[in-house]
Amino acid sequence: MKNKLKVLRAEHDxxxxxxxxxxxxxxxxINAIEKGKFDPSLVLAIKLARLFKTDIxxxxxxxxxxx
Amino acid sequence: MKNKLKVLRAEHDxxxxxxxxxxxxxxxxINAIEKGKFDPSLVLAIKLARLFKTDIxxxxxxxxxxx
DNA sequence: TTACAATGTCAAGTTTATTTTACATTTTTA
DNA sequence: TAAAAATGTAAAATAAACTTGACATTGTAA
Numbered sequence: 001m002k003n004k005l006k007v008l009r010a011e012h013d014x015x016x017x018x019x020x021x022x023x024x025x026x027x028x029x030i031n032a033i034e035k036g037k038f039d040p041s042l043v044l045a046i047k048l049a050r051l052f053k054t055d056i057x058x059x060x061x062x063x064x065x066x067x
Numbered sequence: 068m069k070n071k072l073k074v075l076r077a078e079h080d081x082x083x084x085x086x087x088x089x090x091x092x093x094x095x096x097i098n099a100i101e102k103g104k105f106d107p108s109l110v111l112a113i114k115l116a117r118l119f120k121t122d123i124x125x126x127x128x129x130x131x132x133x134x
Numbered sequence: 135t136t137a138c139a140a141t142g143t144c145a146a147g148t149t150t151a152t153t154t155t156a157c158a159t160t161t162t163t164a
Numbered sequence: 165t166a167a168a169a170a171t172g173t174a175a176a177a178t179a180a181a182c183t184t185g186a187c188a189t190t191g192t193a194a
Contacts, residue, residue, distance in 0.1 A: 001110065015170060024134060029152055033078050033173065038151055041180080043068065045109045056123050060114050067091060082140060096182055098142065107183060108150080141190070151180070161170065 002061045005034045008052045023047040069128040072101045075119045090114040 009019055016034070020027040025044060035038050039060070041046065049056045070105055083101070089129040092111060101105050106127070107115065116123045 017170075025151095026153055027171090028154085029174085030102070032152085036170075037173095039109050041151065042106050042109050042112045042123075042127060043129060045112075046124065046127075046150090047131070049124075050131075056109075057113065057116075060109060060113075062110060064117075091182095093183055094141090095143085099182085102142075105144095108181060111181090112166085130137075135194100137192100137194080138171090139192075143165080144186085144188105144191075148183070149176100149181080153171100153178075154176090156175090157173085159170100159172070161168100164166090 001039050003033065004059050005030070005048070005065065008048075008059065009034075013015075019051075022051055030045075037065075068099065068106050069103075071128075072097070075115075075121075075126065076101075078117065086118075089118055094119070103123050 001045070005019075007009060014022070016030045017027045019031045023044060024047070025031075029040075029044075032038055039045075045056045049059055052059065053066075072086075076088070081089070083096045083097045087097045090097075090111060093115070096107075097127075099105055100111075107114075112123045112127060116126055119126065
């Protein structure tokens with residue numbers, strides 16, 4: 001899963017720490033998600049989408065791979 | 068978090084087992100989510116939204132509680 | 135009314151998301 | 165250029181999502 005967090009954060013002029021506080025997670029969680037270490041929980045994805053006034057799927061790009 | 072999974076599943080005439088297979092999780096996972104035992108991962112939420120041709124937030128209703 | 139399908143649930147185990155603490159590196163600012 | 169701020173990263177711990185297997189209950193159809 002790819003994501004546009006870093007760009008959105010830059011556009012809104014937030015530091016990782018400020019964003020973390022805004023959505024109530026640790027700074028390391030924001031960093032790890034930006035770096036693609038893991039995907040956010042649904043709740044966190046919703047909070048981020050609301051904060052940036054966009055859709056979850058505009059931030060988190062998931063491409064289904066044929067199983 | 069509330070969700071409309073059971074209703075959507077009924078509208079589309081899926082059993083829990085059929086839905087589970089369609090989104091590649093176990094039947095127990097679908098049942099647990101319907102029953103509110105836990106929230107789906109972001110990937111599962113995306114798969115469900117795509118299957119039902121709707122938005123994640125139309126299926127999963129999260130109300131931010133003031134912290 | 136008996137069989138079968140669907141649903142509910144539980145326990146135990148695995149994987150993934152997230153936390154805290156800590157420190158190193160990079161970037162920005164005084 | 166030195167200090168401060170921001171970012172990257174890692175380990176250890178906890179919590180949450182999800183699996184498999186098993187069984188009980190409910191709903192449905194023969």
